[in-house]
Amino acid sequence: DMKVTQMPRYLIKRMGENVLLECGQDMSHETMYWYRQDPGLGLQLIYISYDVDSNSEGDIPKGYRVSRKKREHFSLILDSAKTNQTSVYFCASSPGTGGYEQYFGPGTRLTVL
Template sequence: DMKVTQMPRYLIKRMGENVLLECGQDMSHETMYWYRQDPGLGLQLIYISYDVDSNSEGDIPKGYRVSRKKREHFSLILDSAKTNQTSVYFCASSLGTPGNTLYFGEGSRLIVV
């Protein structure tokens, strides 16, 4: 079953708190991604991971960090969340290079108050 699972789906945090968003996939895909989606802005790439412990910054990495210790699991961490990080976060995975099909999770809606 080809699936990308994100947890939690909804989260409310106070400004300055730490946030952990988790993502798992069951397809043994090497490449995984974290995007954020805001109205009118489409999808913005935060980080891309090419395999375990092989992570690269995307277009908007500031304020975020990631961890990938197992191929099937990719975490997004916000240290000291800010109100402008309120967004919907999507995890995705692909087989090999980014030129292949991306499989997305259902998203994690984060509200920072």
């Protein structure tokens, strides 16, 4: 069964703390993504990873960095989290590089106080 997992599902942090969001997929997909979803703003692309150590900025990369050391695993890191980074974060994966068929994880709800 094709699956994208995200950990943790819920996270509360204080402003200035570091945050690590983890994503895994069991489909050997080349391409992986991090999005954030906010009411009224829809889905915004943070980073794309085309494969191990091959990452590219999305539309809103500022304040975020990523790491992909294994094909099945993609991490999103917030160094010194800010309150405006409170959001729901989704990870997705896609076979190939076209990106038109993406499989999403269940999301991580991050609150930065």
